[in-house]
């Protein structure tokens with residue numbers, strides 16, 4: 265058996281986005297691998313035949329092929345591929361043959377949907393005719409996005425394209441973005457999400473419908489918060505979508521909604537679940553290739569969707585009269601994507617011991633159908649985490665996990681690393697976490713928890729950090745460390761801490777408020793909430809919402825009082841700062857400020873700058889950079905590990 269190391273990353277495989285063929289006999293899905301020589305990811309569409317059990321590659325997989333969708337008669341398969349540079353729409357016959365490129369948009373395709381008559385509707389940004397100079401003239405607050413870059417002047421619109429390659433024909437216009445098209449069963453209307461608000465600070469999308477005969481656009485549902493992933497019911501009477509009514513605020517549950525295409529009546533079907541739809545469980549061992557929309561049963565009475573529950577993600581179903589049922593059994597799973605066909609669910613499932621593999625479920629029987637990671641994992645010392653619960657000082661129950669080194673013995677004492685997630689509304693859960701396995705395989709116990717503010721424990725819990733960054737959630741984390749440090753096998757003289765983004769904020773906050781840690785690694789972190797308002801791609805609304813409305817002009821003192829930079833002169837813990845130079849979410853200036861402050865104050869510190877990487881370095885950065893990042897984390901802790909009890 266071999267330990268899991270930083271280099272193990274190159275051998276991981278990620279499967280997801282299963283899609284049933286219309287006859288239900290085969291399933292296509294996306295498999296992503298890492299080409300170490302070329303330092304890049306390769307995503308390939310594979311096809312699993314349910315009769316023969318044969319699993320074959322369907323596309324080349326030299327670039328990134330993703331979002332496969334069968335045409336309604338099953339004769340074509342469309343997908344988005346970067347094989348010509350940017351993500352463009354391709355189509356091929358399901359019998360095989362060469363894929364044909366259907367779109368040539370300069371900035372690529374965002375989303376698409378099949379029409380009944382073998383046409384497709386595509387959401388794509390119009391080519392910018394005014395792009396004469398490389399100078400950027402900015403007139404809006406939303407002009408760049410982490411991982412995307414600068415948006416340019418032209419908005420995203422809907423276009424019709426034909427499988428024979430003719431088109432694209434533009435079907436919506438105006439100075440606003442339009443995405444997520446869904447086509448009515450008769451092919452006459454397209455519903456889509458659009459941001460048609462004048463106010464640039466808080467823009468909430470709504471649902472619109474365009475009539476393809478007349479070109480007229482109707483408002484179908486007036487959004488009051490988030491609206492995404494609309495899908496027509498097979499009888500055309502409803503559109504299901506994901507949304508909430510709380511403006512631009514990620515600290516609320518996004519729910520499954522329906523709107524009647526006749527009366528316009530809209531309601532949430534999943535409110536009683538008190539859980540957010542979709543997957544809110546983070547990991548560094550996933551390569552996102554799917555868009556998981558609600559899926560209607562053929563009778564138009566039931567909808568399938570995923571939701572996050574206490575560190576797990578399950579498939580649920582809900583009827584139009586709001587009867588909710590958990591569909592995937594078991595309690596240790598993170599379902600990242602799924603498809604449904606006549607009583608059968610195909611889903612991609614991560615567990616603490618493996619990146620996602622595909623499963624089929626029929627009549628409560630579960631069959632694993634892919635084993636891409638199995639040979640590798642049979643030869644590795646994988647540690648399986650134990651679920652734990654802690655009581656915070658005010659009595660609130662906090663969930664967590666302890667990942668022990670392989671070969672753990674309770675007669676020994678082990679150093680401990682506290683890992684802190686970001687968001688702050690993201691969560692940890694029952695998924696495979698490469699970084700944590702590397703630490704456990706290096707001899708550390710890893711403690712990870714979901715303090716208040718995390719998703720998956722109800723809306724009251726997720727709102728527990730609003731207006732209180734560094735407050736009660738900090739206490740939850742300290743209370744968890746206190747409880748674990750009392751265990752006989754934990755070496756309380758060797759406690760370490762790390763986290764990214766909000767987790768990096770909390771790491772900075774911790775070293776400025778306690779001296780219990782031997783060393784810290786702060787990643788893509790925040791130290792100055794005041795400057796972040798103006799420098800982050802989302803700072804002007806996100807920071808204000810997260811601090812419960814606090815803004816620069818009225819509440820400067822409060823904002824600075826919650827900024828780690830104010831307390832930098834209390835830090836004694838050696839801190840390594842890891843940051844990506846193209847991070848638009850928590851910009852590089854945050855790391856620069858923290859480094860300058862600590863250095864001036866004589867704290868042991870080191871700044872590690874990753875060029876050509878953004879906020880998502882740990883999840884989809886260049887593979888070699890990801891390994892180097894992990895080496896920096898383990899190396900820093902090892903450097904300060906000493907004086908074992």
Ligand SMILES: CSCC[C@H](NC=O)C(=O)N[C@@H](C)C(=O)N[C@@H](CO)C(=O)O
Pocket residue numbers: 514546685686687688689690764765766767788802806849850879
């Ligand atoms: C656009 S939704 C709200 C912000 C977003 N929340 C998602 O988690 C976000 O980017 N927050 C960052 C400050 C953050 O902490 N991100 C975490 C979780 O994704 C990270 O690990 O990068």
